[in-house]
Amino acid sequence: MATAVRLSNQRAARLRAQFDELAETFTAGADPVDFVHRYQDADDQEVAALFASALAFGRVASFTPVLDRIFDLSDQVGGPAAWVDRCTHTADPGLDPVFYRWVRGDDLARFAATIGRFRARHGSVRAWLDKKVHPQQPELVQLLGLLIDEFRELSAPEPDETFATLSRGYKHLLPHPSSGSACKRWCMLARWMSRTDSPDVGLWPIQPESLIIPLDTHIHRIARMVGLTRRNDGSWRTATEVTANLRRIDPDDPVRFDFVLAHLGIDGRCKGRRIAAICSECSLAPVCNTGRSG
Ligand code: SF4
Known part of the structure; x- marks a missing residue:
């Protein structure tokens, strides 16, 4: 069974900076x-x-x-x-x-x-x-x-x-x-x-602090790529682990980045694998284990 992830303060601050950058440049489909x-x-x-x-x-x-x-x-x-x-x-x-x-x-x-x-x-x-x-x-x-x-x-x-x-x-x-x-x-x-x-x-x-991340395939994949969970199953338990780590990023509003993160996948901007032309433009590249691995 995958060991639960608990973000360090330093990692949480790093993710928050990149999520903020993504949100600032974001337009949803x-x-x-x-x-x-x-x-x-x-x-x-x-x-x-x-x-x-x-x-x-x-x-x-x-x-x-x-x-x-x-x-x-x-x-x-x-x-x-x-x-x-x-x-x-x-x-x-x-x-x-x-x-x-x-x-x-x-x-x-x-x-x-x-x-x-x-x-x-x-x-x-x-x-x-x-x-x-x-x-x-x-x-x-x-x-x-x-x-x-x-x-x-x-x-x-x-x-x-x-x-x-x-x-x-x-x-x-x-x-x-x-x-x-x-x-x-x-x-x-x-x-x-x-x-x-x-x-x-x-x-x-x-x-808002008590909300749980809506764990669809896009959020689950991105959560794994940026290290919010190692779990493979799309279960309530995985959603609560991802949310617990998002709470370390923003304790008052852990699901505040749900919309922008989900739309990376929904709108086809993230393919879930490294594509140099896409990942080089992605705000999450500095914190994404997939996007920087090529
Ligand atoms: S860096 Fe690439 S793989 Fe990682 S989230 Fe961005 S587009 Fe997806």
Whole structure:
């Protein structure tokens, strides 16, 4: 088993300088958080974020057209919040032909209805969190676990249903941290909704210092290349090790560089191997074990 990495103060300062340099020169390509900014109303932003993060797996160019179709449907009835409220009692037939990989139209309809039922019971995720984080905020793993439990329960309202009996496509939308999953999409949702710096919207009362890095393949690869972890598995444990080291770089806001680091991979600027013409221009080259090894 790989030994856990613990950054020295000197190494943390070095990484912070290079991450800052990367952030200063950074312009991002398309990102699922763009769908949150399609709306101004806080309830619409929250529902848009729940949907956009849930389908944010695979290539951005592949799921973006699917999200466009979903939000076009919602906009026909007043926006995402009004749409999911309506979907609790009347499924939108416009979803029938929509699918993304193994998530089918009826999975999307169930997810819309579940969010609507959550809103009917609690008002919003923001309101639910307000009750959970006071007087003392639990760790994110506990908070996400409770939130997913609530969503799972609301997903199966019929007496003969349980979450376990639902389709693979639907269950993929609601991973649970207790399974060991890194829950990348839900950690990303927590980042979008809790941090206040662009592109995040800062609507949820989760302290940025308690966020966990959304560990996708890009972040995992870069984390290994710059020495934030040696672990090979994309698990919750790896996400917490990477986050612990990011916390040594910025204790108050450990996931602040997530967006720029992820986009190095998402936008194809880092190929995960040394390419002299690319690496010589990369701000991370002085701290990247791969980029300087040729
Ligand atoms: S130096 Fe090269 S391999 Fe390392 S992060 Fe930059 S582009 Fe990727």
